[in-house]
Amino acid sequence: MTDNGILYIATGEEFVKEAELSARSVRNVMPHIPIAIATDVETSFDFDHLIELSNPHHGFGDKIANMGRTPFNKTLFLDTDIYVNSDVSELFDLLDEFDLGLAYNNS
Numbered sequence: 001m002t003d004n005g006i007l008y009i010a011t012g013e014e015f016v017k018e019a020e021l022s023a024r025s026v027r028n029v030m031p032h033i034p035i036a037i038a039t040d041v042e043t044s045f046d047f048d049h050l051i052e053l054s055n056p057h058h059g060f061g062d063k064i065a066n067m068g069r070t071p072f073n074k075t076l077f078l079d080t081d082i083y084v085n086s087d088v089s090e091l092f093d094l095l096d097e098f099d100l101g102l103a104y105n106n107s
Contacts, residue, residue, distance in 0.1 A: 004092045005034040005048070005072035009063045010080050011056040013041050018080035020045040025084045033089065038066045 006026055008019040016039050023035050023045050036049035040056045049071045056062045067077060074095045076088070094101045 002034055002072050004074045004076075004089070005036055005070070006076045006078055007036045007038070007067070007070045007072065008078055008080055009038045009053075009066050011040050011053060011058045011062050015080045016041050016043050019043075022078060022080055022082050022084070023047065025082075026078075029084055029087050030089060034072070036071055038062075038069055 006023075008023065010016045010019040016037070019037055019039075020043060023037070026033065026035055034048035036051060037043060037045075037047045038051035038053050040053040043050070051066070051069050051071070053062065053066065063077075067075075070077075074092045076091055078084075091101065
């Protein structure tokens, strides 16, 4: 299992396309971080890990049900609509002290 990595969970073509755009932004600023996607459709982006979702519900529950399938010891889970414009590798250090870190947005 790789130490640090980024995970997307995306079902349906619309969200996979969004994840591909987000993953490109990650690659631009953190080319050394492996990226995985759990999905039910084909992707044109060269993800480092592809996790096949065979029977998704196409809802928020897919994220919860599949986060544990990460191929990484420390995982930064990103929603598909996140654009990364600077290196955020220090977020992995939080996982040395905490089991889970999150950002809440109620808007």
